[in-house]
Amino acid sequence: MEYLVSKGEMPLEDKLNILTDAAKYDVACTSSGVDRKGDGKSIGNCVAAGICHSFSGDGRCISLLKILMTNECIFDCKYCRNRRSNDVPRATFTPEEICTLTMEFYRRNYIEGLFLSSGIIGNPTFTQELICRTVWLLRNRYRFNGYVHVKAIPGAAPEIIQQTGFLVDRMSVNLELPTAEGLRSLAPNKHRKSILTPMRQIQTGIQVNRNDLVLYRNAPKFVGGGQSTQMIIGATPESDYQIINVAESLYQKFDLKRVFYSAFVNVTGDKSLPALPGGPPLLREHRLYQADWLLRFYGFRAEELLDEKRPYFNVMLDPKEDWAVRHLERFPVEINRAPMEELLRVPGIGVKSAGRIVAARRSGSLTFPDLKKIGVVLKRALYFITCSGRMMYPVKIEEDYIVRNLTTEKDRVRFGSDGMSYKQLSLFDDVEFTRPVTVIERQQAAVGQL
Amino acid sequence: MIVYRCEDTLESVFTAIYQAYEEKRNHDDTFLSLTDDPLLFAEDIPVTADEEKTRKVMGTLERRFGREDCERLAMALASEDEGKAQAIYRTVVQGLRGKSRQGHLFDNLADVWVHRAFALARGVSTEVGHQLQFLRFQELENGMLFSRIGPKNDVVAFLMPHFADRLPIENFVIYDEKRNLFGIHPARKPWYLLRGEEADRPQNLRYSDREREYQELFRQFCHTITVEGRENRKLQRGMLPLRFREYMVEFQ
Numbered sequence: 085m086e087y088l089v090s091k092g093e094m095p096l097e098d099k100l101n102i103l104t105d106a107a108k109y110d111v112a113c114t115s116s117g118v119d120r121k122g123d124g125k126s127i128g129n130c131v132a133a134g135i136c137h138s139f140s141g142d143g144r145c146i147s148l149l150k151i152l153m154t155n156e157c158i159f160d161c162k163y164c165r166n167r168r169s170n171d172v173p174r175a176t177f178t179p180e181e182i183c184t185l186t187m188e189f190y191r192r193n194y195i196e197g198l199f200l201s202s203g204i205i206g207n208p209t210f211t212q213e214l215i216c217r218t219v220w221l222l223r224n225r226y227r228f229n230g231y232v233h234v235k236a237i238p239g240a241a242p243e244i245i246q247q248t249g250f251l252v253d254r255m256s257v258n259l260e261l262p263t264a265e266g267l268r269s270l271a272p273n274k275h276r277k278s279i280l281t282p283m284r285q286i287q288t289g290i291q292v293n294r295n296d297l298v299l300y301r302n303a304p305k306f307v308g309g310g311q312s313t314q315m316i317i318g319a320t321p322e323s324d325y326q327i328i329n330v331a332e333s334l335y336q337k338f339d340l341k342r343v344f345y346s347a348f349v350n351v352t353g354d355k356s357l358p359a360l361p362g363g364p365p366l367l368r369e370h371r372l373y374q375a376d377w378l379l380r381f382y383g384f385r386a387e388e389l390l391d392e393k394r395p396y397f398n399v400m401l402d403p404k405e406d407w408a409v410r411h412l413e414r415f416p417v418e419i420n421r422a423p424m425e426e427l428l429r430v431p432g433i434g435v436k437s438a439g440r441i442v443a444a445r446r447s448g449s450l451t452f453p454d455l456k457k458i459g460v461v462l463k464r465a466l467y468f469i470t471c472s473g474r475m476m477y478p479v480k481i482e483e484d485y486i487v488r489n490l491t492t493e494k495d496r497v498r499f500g501s502d503g504m505s506y507k508q509l510s511l512f513d514d515v516e517f518t519r520p521v522t523v524i525e526r527q528q529a530a531v532g533q534l
Numbered sequence: 535m536i537v538y539r540c541e542d543t544l545e546s547v548f549t550a551i552y553q554a555y556e557e558k559r560n561h562d563d564t565f566l567s568l569t570d571d572p573l574l575f576a577e578d579i580p581v582t583a584d585e586e587k588t589r590k591v592m593g594t595l596e597r598r599f600g601r602e603d604c605e606r607l608a609m610a611l612a613s614e615d616e617g618k619a620q621a622i623y624r625t626v627v628q629g630l631r632g633k634s635r636q637g638h639l640f641d642n643l644a645d646v647w648v649h650r651a652f653a654l655a656r657g658v659s660t661e662v663g664h665q666l667q668f669l670r671f672q673e674l675e676n677g678m679l680f681s682r683i684g685p686k687n688d689v690v691a692f693l694m695p696h697f698a699d700r701l702p703i704e705n706f707v708i709y710d711e712k713r714n715l716f717g718i719h720p721a722r723k724p725w726y727l728l729r730g731e732e733a734d735r736p737q738n739l740r741y742s743d744r745e746r747e748y749q750e751l752f753r754q755f756c757h758t759i760t761v762e763g764r765e766n767r768k769l770q771r772g773m774l775p776l777r778f779r780e781y782m783v784e785f786q
């Protein structure tokens with residue numbers, strides 16, 4: 085039996101290919117949260133809103149150079165492409181290679197910074213050290229002042245996580261699966277506790293650092309952009325209710341900046357993972373992100389959106405519409421008088437337009453055309469608002485009526501698809517009207533059988 | 535009816551605003567126009583840009599409305615729209631008349647002209663945002679970074695501060711091929727704009743040896759990072775309009 089032996093060093097091109105491919109399922113990739121001016125000597129600055137430099141074929145943004153340090157891994161998580169027992173080509177970057185790539189891409193305005201994750205090589209502490217060394221090199225030798233996001237490796241020594249934190253803008257520890265049972269069944273080497281420990285450490289680090297910064301203005305910043313995490317959706321049987329509850333408590337108890345949701349893509353074909361004939365659960369992921377925004381910016385609480393009896397989001401309506409039609413007693417809202425919190429709860433009014441409404445109504449009462457200018461989506465909002473006591477059209481404030489109008493034509497349940505096959509007869513709108521004539525029918529018509 | 539005929543520059547429009555106030559015109563019956571289209575029963579007054587008057591107007595605007603709103607006015611003036619001068623003029627009149635406080639010039643969106651100016655400024659600021667995202671530098675033989683863009687609005691002046699802050703130790707040029715306008719940043723020195731003649735259009739640029747390599751690496755990176763199971767070209771098109779792709783290395 086012959087073994088393939090690699091001849092010398094692998095070209096940079098192949099390494100980049102392998103390690104990008106291995107990192108692409110990680111979604112926690114934004115460049116936001118830090119506003120840092122350039123210092124005039126080194127390369128780079130950061131913009132608080134973040135900048136996306138390109139968009140890949142799946143429509144997701146390319147903001148950071150998202151790569152793994154290495155895809156060699158001692159762990160065997162069932163959902164992961166880089167698991168020990170999976171037969172894929174392996175590669176490892178040297179710290180210098182990562183630094184050069186980052187610098188050259190950055191000065192050409194291809195990327196906003198570096199996102200560095202890694203498979204576990206040797207042990208967690210060693211891996212974290214490698215990451216830390218690379219970022220140190222990038223900051224101090226290559227004088228890079230842009231955005232850096234790295235992973236905190238669960239199980240790594242706290243000192244090395246602390247050191248890394250002073251070099252980077254954002255750190256993240258992936259929660260991977262929302263519940264401890266899920267984690268136990270799919271990721272035998274990871275434990276809930278080992279994931280939450282570094283998360284807590286980073287949180288305390290950030291708080292301590294905030295106090296230091298008050299005292300000493302030039303104290304080094306610790307993870308200035310906050311920390312984030314990601315959860316895989318649809319690999320284990322958790323409900324949406326459980327997931328947003330976990331997200332809410334992460335925001336409240338761990339001060340996370342973002343929780344990311346990643347629709348599960350079955351890349352390993354493991355027998356304990358669900359088969360997804362309809363592709364990854366993208367709509368579910370979308371609804372979770374919508375709910376996540378409601379939690380963070382609109383003053384909603386998790387138990388308002390879902391409860392034990394209704395543990396999943398509505399497929400047809402977004403979470404805010406869904407909440408609104410179930411709470412019709414709170415509507416309609418008067419645009420010219422309602423406080424900001426109430427405006428924010430109206431479907432079709434976002435944070436920006438609510439702010440603009442509050443500013444604009446100081447100079448005179450607003451009408452529906454004005455709302456349109458301001459950017460309110462009247463198509464959704466018109467069932468829930470009045471301007472100077474009037475609604476836009478005479479509409480019924482009634483759940484069925486509103487739901488019927490909010491769902492678009494193509495989303496509505498198609499006739500016959502729910503097994504109901506009777507309906508009012510009509511001469512003119514036969515459903516089969518546009519069906520092309522078949523060859524047999526043409527022949528029958530020709531010989532007079534039809 | 536009075537019509538001030540301005541040129542398509544910030545100085546010219548601000549001078550016209552100064553004159554309208556100096557000559558005590560009835561603002562509801564006064565227009566600022568960038569074109570030569572004749573208007574019936576109108577008295578035309580040509581405007582020659584004046585630095586002193588521009589400075590005075592800018593000073594007043596900044597004192598009354600604050601820095602942020604002034605920047606928005608400047609952005610609206612960088613728009614390609616022909617009605618921008620009038621919109622700016624009436625927005626300023628409305629603000630001075632209604633005693634808008636600092637940072638509240640654009641509050642009254644129910645007003646037609648304020649909304650117009652607001653929409654223009656928003657359009658330009660969106661394009662500035664897009665260019666910050668999608669502009670690409672290419673390294674020339676002498677190590678200088680060169681970028682070619684073809685924006686709808688005149689945005690180079692708004693791009694330069696960002697890149698000058700970001701790449702202080704680089705020599706770079708942003709070239710607007712539609713207006714033949716160069717934004718030039720020499721390393722460690724302040725940036726400036728240069729309007730070129732027809733003969734100045736850059737041709738036969740020679741790129742450095744490494745340039746092609748890195749372009750290829752990035753192209754591969756963009757290709758590999760796509761998750762096949764989630765392919766969604768429509769979403770990609772929505773986020774990255776096709777008109778930018780001509781200038782981006784990963785779509786060549």
